[in-house]
Amino acid sequence: MAQGIAKITDNYVHRFNVNKAYFQDLPPDELSLIVVIPAFKEPDILPTLKSLEQCKAPQGNVELIIVVNAAENVGLEDLKTNQNTVDQIKFWEKSLLSNVFTIKIIREEQLPKKFAGAGLARKIGMDEALRRWSILPKNGPILCLDADCTVSETYLVSAEKAFSNPLIQLAHFQFEHFYLQEKDAFLRNGIIQYELHLRYHIQGLKWAGYPNAKHTVGSCMAVRASSYAKSGGMNRRKAGEDFYFMHKLLPVCQFTYLEAVVYPSCRSSDRVPFGTGRAQLEFLDSGVQIRNTYHPDTYICLKKFFDLVPSLFNSDQVIENVPDELKKFLLEQHFESRVKDIKSQSSSLKIFIKNFWQWMDGFMVLKMTHYLRDSYFPEQAIDIAANSLIKILEESQSTLSLTELLTKFKQLDLDYFSDGLTMMET
Numbered sequence: 001m002a003q004g005i006a007k008i009t010d011n012y013v014h015r016f017n018v019n020k021a022y023f024q025d026l027p028p029d030e031l032s033l034i035v036v037i038p039a040f041k042e043p044d045i046l047p048t049l050k051s052l053e054q055c056k057a058p059q060g061n062v063e064l065i066i067v068v069n070a071a072e073n074v075g076l077e078d079l080k081t082n083q084n085t086v087d088q089i090k091f092w093e094k095s096l097l098s099n100v101f102t103i104k105i106i107r108e109e110q111l112p113k114k115f116a117g118a119g120l121a122r123k124i125g126m127d128e129a130l131r132r133w134s135i136l137p138k139n140g141p142i143l144c145l146d147a148d149c150t151v152s153e154t155y156l157v158s159a160e161k162a163f164s165n166p167l168i169q170l171a172h173f174q175f176e177h178f179y180l181q182e183k184d185a186f187l188r189n190g191i192i193q194y195e196l197h198l199r200y201h202i203q204g205l206k207w208a209g210y211p212n213a214k215h216t217v218g219s220c221m222a223v224r225a226s227s228y229a230k231s232g233g234m235n236r237r238k239a240g241e242d243f244y245f246m247h248k249l250l251p252v253c254q255f256t257y258l259e260a261v262v263y264p265s266c267r268s269s270d271r272v273p274f275g276t277g278r279a280q281l282e283f284l285d286s287g288v289q290i291r292n293t294y295h296p297d298t299y300i301c302l303k304k305f306f307d308l309v310p311s312l313f314n315s316d317q318v319i320e321n322v323p324d325e326l327k328k329f330l331l332e333q334h335f336e337s338r339v340k341d342i343k344s345q346s347s348s349l350k351i352f353i354k355n356f357w358q359w360m361d362g363f364m365v366l367k368m369t370h371y372l373r374d375s376y377f378p379e380q381a382i383d384i385a386a387n388s389l390i391k392i393l394e395e396s397q398s399t400l401s402l403t404e405l406l407t408k409f410k411q412l413d414l415d416y417f418s419d420g421l422t423m424m425e426t
Contacts, residue, residue, distance in 0.1 A: 005226055009134035012229035018127050022106050027132050032060025032140060032160050034129040038067045038121030039147035041078045042085050049092045051150035052101070058160040063102045063132060066147075067125040070109040071116030082109060085147070104128075117238030118218065126234050133225040141171075142228055144242075146219035148265035158260040159222055169227040169253035170246070173220040174261045176410070192402050193291040193382050199409035200386045204299035207393060209306035210365055211357055212250040215413075218242030220262045227253050247362030251354075295377035296388040298369055301325050312339055313352045329371045333364070 012018065035052070039045055045066075052064070066089060068082050086105060093103045108124055122144060129142040141163040145151070155173070162168050177195050182188040198215065205213035221242060228234075231249050235241050249255075304323045312318060318336045319327060338359060346352035373379060380388075386405045390396055393412070400408060 004137075005139045005229075006134045006137040008226050008229045009130055012130065012233065016233060018233075021131055022128050023104055023132070027063060027136055028061045028102070029136065030060045031063060031132070031136065031138065032058055033143060033156060033163075034063045034065060034132060034140065035143045035145055036065045036067065036122060036125035036129055037145045037147050038069060038118060038125060039082070039085050040069050040121065041081045042147040043081060044088070045085050045147045046088050046092060047150055048145070048147055049089065052155070053092075053096065053098060055151065055153050055156045057098065057100050058156045060160065061102065062100050062156060063104060063129075065104045065106065065125045065128055065132075067106045067108065067121045069107075069111060069116065069121040069124070071113040072110045073113045074109070079109060082107075115236045115238075117236070117241075119235050119237035119239075119241030122218070122241060123234035123236060126228060130225050130229055130233075139166075139224060139226050141222050141224055144218055144221040145262065146264065149219045150263045152261040152263075154260040155262070158258045162256055162258055163222070163224060167254045168256050169224045170249050170255045171222040171258050172215055172217070172246070172255075173222070173258045174413075175215070175217050175220050176261055176263055177265075178263055189402075190291075192406055196386060196402065196406045196409060197291060197293045197382055199406070199413050200293060200382070200389060203393065203409060203412050204294065204296065204389055205302070205365070207389075208299045208303040209309075210302070212247065212362055214246065214250060214255065214257075216243045216246040216362075217262070217264070219264055221246060222258065223249065223253075243362065243366075251358040251361060290381045290383060292379035293382045293385050294369060294373055295380045296385050296392065297377045298372045299389070300392075301372055301377070302365075302368070309356055310349060310353060312356070313343060313346070313349045325372060325376045326368065328375075329368055 037045075037048065049064075052062075068085055070078055070082055086107070089103060089105060106124060106128065108121075111120060126142050126144070133140045133142075141159060143159055151173075158173075159171070162171055177191045179188050179191045179195075182191065198217075202213050202215055218241065227249060231245075231252075235244055237244060301323050305326055308321055311321075315321070318339050319330060322330060322335075339356075342355045342359060343352060346355050383402055383405065386409065387399050390400065390405070390408060
């Protein structure tokens with residue numbers, strides 16, 4: 001595959017008209033990791049860089065590709081902030097004592113306003129990372145990080161170790177917000193509830209039987225170069241690019257959770273239309289004390305449907321057996337004809353199930369979840385919903401506080417992470 005990455009990259013470049021190469025120098029032969037960091041209007045990137053510097057040194061070298069970006073219509077103040085970001089990077093580079101890192105800065109500050117955003121900035125950096133791997137040629141990993149995150153000391157070595165297994169194509173770091181260090185009580189309350197919502201939803205989908213119930217935090221993603229290229233690369237979405245990218249790959253790639261931790265910022269932000277920063281901003285503006293989230297009955301309904309999937313292979317009763325709440329939605333998705341097509345392309349139950357979940361991808365499950373929310377199960381306060389789900393998962397009757405709930409769901413996720421690591425090792 002090392003020799004094949006050059007051809008795969010060439011096909012990708014021609015297929016998607018990726019004509020610009022930012023760097024012509026040869027990467028070091030010992031290169032083992034490339035980390036891509038988009039940065040726009042980032043007042044202080046030094047904590048991110050210093051946390052990388054404080055990581056345990058991997059066996060190979062690390063390239064940091066930092067994409068300082070902006071739309072063509074941004075104001076002068078934002079461009080000044082970008083320049084300050086560049087100055088900070090160069091200052092840090094001069095002070096580096098380690099010879100592990102090579103820093104590459106891409107400046108794209110005239111991006112079309114229609115597309116400028118997180119997705120395009122990641123794409124620019126990840127496309128260049130793909131080129132860098134193809135030059136060696138080497139089928140190495142591309143790590144995604146954000147300019148307002150810090151990482152645990154095992155960040156680099158855990159990724160290097162995981163991707164030394166040639167079967168691993170896609171990975172996701174653990175994540176945790178440092179809410180205890182957040183001095184602003186409103187931000188602290190908001191991020192506790194936002195992180196709880198993320199973990200609650202994944203655990204709900206996992207319990208319901210969705211096989212690709214995985215976290216999709218953009219600053220925690222990692223992908224092998226060949227899988228990145230074969231999938232068509234990163235999308236240009238202004239936000240949510242991580243969800244769509246991961247769910248494009250999850251049904252077809254060998255995935256693992258990584259043992260290291262990324263610590264995203266708790267701050268609010270108006271730079272993206274949704275995501276952590278936007279969620280914090282909207283929470284602060286709303287003036288409410290408790291967020292809403294999906295009703296736990298949503299997962300009960302989804303579980304009834306997901307449990308039916310194996311039986312669809314040998315049954316002519318396709319739509320009749322699904323829960324009543326989902327029939328209209330599935331008819332609108334041409335469910336019966338899709339199942340018929342999938343069956344015709346599947347020579348065994350195992351292949352049918354694999355093909356079914358490629359069609360019933362993360363975006364489809366999200367649409368189904370929103371349909372149930374809007375039509376049958378209105379959102380519920382996060383503390384009530386999360387306590388209800390815990391009672392389903394563990395048959396517990398205790399009622400937990402928000403912080404206790406977050407601790408509980410973190411542990412459930414850690415168990416899930418451990419299961420993924422065990423699967424990788426076996």
